[in-house]
Amino acid sequence: MSKATKTEAEFLALYSKLQANFNIVIEKSTLGGRGLFATEFIKKGSLIFLNKPTAYGPRANCKVKKFCSKCYKISDLCYPCEKCYTFVCSEICNVSTDHIQLCSFIHDYWKLRNNGENGTDIATTLARALIYLQFLVLPKEQKDLLKLFQRTEIKAKFEELETLQRTFFIPEHHIKFMNIVESIVKINSFRISQNLKNKTIELRGLYPLSAFMNHSCIPNTRNIFDANYSMAVYASKDIAKGEEITSCYTGLLWCSPARRCQLYKSKNFWCKCARCNDKTEMGTRLSALNCLNKSCIGILLPKIPLDSQTVWVCNICDIIIPPKNINMIQSILGSLVGSLRLDDEFQMENTVLQRLAIFIPYSNHIFVDIRLRSALKLGFTDDVNIKELSESRLELKENLCRGTLRTVAALGAGDAHLRGLLLYHLHAVLAERARRSPDLYEELKSEIEITIEQAYNILLGDISAPPDLELRRVYLGPGCDKPHEERFFILDSKYNY
Numbered sequence: 001m002s003k004a005t006k007t008e009a010e011f012l013a014l015y016s017k018l019q020a021n022f023n024i025v026i027e028k029s030t031l032g033g034r035g036l037f038a039t040e041f042i043k044k045g046s047l048i049f050l051n052k053p054t055a056y057g058p059r060a061n062c063k064v065k066k067f068c069s070k071c072y073k074i075s076d077l078c079y080p081c082e083k084c085y086t087f088v089c090s091e092i093c094n095v096s097t098d099h100i101q102l103c104s105f106i107h108d109y110w111k112l113r114n115n116g117e118n119g120t121d122i123a124t125t126l127a128r129a130l131i132y133l134q135f136l137v138l139p140k141e142q143k144d145l146l147k148l149f150q151r152t153e154i155k156a157k158f159e160e161l162e163t164l165q166r167t168f169f170i171p172e173h174h175i176k177f178m179n180i181v182e183s184i185v186k187i188n189s190f191r192i193s194q195n196l197k198n199k200t201i202e203l204r205g206l207y208p209l210s211a212f213m214n215h216s217c218i219p220n221t222r223n224i225f226d227a228n229y230s231m232a233v234y235a236s237k238d239i240a241k242g243e244e245i246t247s248c249y250t251g252l253l254w255c256s257p258a259r260r261c262q263l264y265k266s267k268n269f270w271c272k273c274a275r276c277n278d279k280t281e282m283g284t285r286l287s288a289l290n291c292l293n294k295s296c297i298g299i300l301l302p303k304i305p306l307d308s309q310t311v312w313v314c315n316i317c318d319i320i321i322p323p324k325n326i327n328m329i330q331s332i333l334g335s336l337v338g339s340l341r342l343d344d345e346f347q348m349e350n351t352v353l354q355r356l357a358i359f360i361p362y363s364n365h366i367f368v369d370i371r372l373r374s375a376l377k378l379g380f381t382d383d384v385n386i387k388e389l390s391e392s393r394l395e396l397k398e399n400l401c402r403g404t405l406r407t408v409a410a411l412g413a414g415d416a417h418l419r420g421l422l423l424y425h426l427h428a429v430l431a432e433r434a435r436r437s438p439d440l441y442e443e444l445k446s447e448i449e450i451t452i453e454q455a456y457n458i459l460l461g462d463i464s465a466p467p468d469l470e471l472r473r474v475y476l477g478p479g480c481d482k483p484h485e486e487r488f489f490i491l492d493s494k495y496n497y
Ligand SMILES: C[S@@+](CC[C@H](N)C(=O)[O-])C[C@H]1O[C@@H](n2cnc3c(N)ncnc32)[C@H](O)[C@@H]1O
Pocket: 031, 032, 033, 034, 035, 149, 150, 187, 188, 210, 211, 212, 213, 214, 215, 216, 267, 268, 269, 270, 271, 272
């Protein structure tokens, strides 16, 4: 690891002035390009740094057509602004400083090609390009900082820009700038977690400091987004002095072939981390397939996990399967998963699940994902509240939470965001059992308290955290001296979602 350039150091100095206890540097990384490194030991759970988005907007290929260009809420009430045609959902958004700035920019610099074009169509075109517009209206100093970020070649069609150009005459230097922005946003932006209460579109943002974090399939941080879309990066594990600070660019529970393929397609690199290099993925066997030999109960795993064209081998009968057959199985699995209806996913008698079970063992990431989604969904839908779950469903939810927590722990993912969410749901099951059978409370008390306390510490401040997280901690967490009936008030109250 060698020293960062002067500009990067200056950039970091600017940030450290904004924030106390700054204990990171930008250095060359053995993983790729530059990365962030700890200048001192960082304890698990500590806040490492905060950063505001330079700009944020809809994720690529956003399918939603009508959303407000100011607050990003999806609403049928959205109407095209009379001056610039971007959608706004209310007069408040229409007169906001952000909208006025954007509005003047479009009105002053971009001319419509066809004055007869429908306002809603123009608004839809502009909506998809909002992140690029936000970059265009940045002050010069912030635009200058963009040169610090790594860029990638734009291989796919840049549809948002092409559609914009069919609608507006756009100055050449704006087109050039939007191409630069796209090449930066593609590899440096972060998906912003959603506020469950607000119906906002899926967003991504460029976070200037977070953009220097390299990827690890077992990261040592978690990201927390607040209501203003600021991003806080916390240590999900103890981080040694000099250690690289990493984030996970994919789903934590995806199997290695899926993660590696996604990283290659979206971020242009093949990951070579310890997890990717271990065919069992720390014993979790997330990518395992059933042996194709019908009389064998073994599993297939890649022979050379870092080679995307490797053969797969059975751990019992040693049968060797070429990559093209594996790819075929993966695509059958993809279409089976695509036809799976979420409502039925808890039932093993479901025919799709039965067909999946022909190809994959229980440990495969597809089953892990189904179990995870089921764990989070059971008793937390508009139709069925946890209080209405049958005993067997409650038990199923508990087992699903515990099983998925074991997988997260086996991966060595520490206090990942997902662990916080699963602990919250495990807590909800245990508290519900105690509510139903008060005699059980003493037996369950310590786990009820520990699970909510840990979930609270992990998820606190996150825009997507369960809304009753804090209240549950107050009433059911450690140190509560409320009488038994009052402790369970929260489970009967309107706050329970
Ligand atoms: C968000 S940037 C991270 C900062 C970047 N290294 C830099 O110098 O600006 C993402 C890019 O960093 C590189 N990268 C990140 N994690 C990596 C890893 N684990 N292995 C190889 N390259 C990685 C890839 O080029 C990727 O497209």
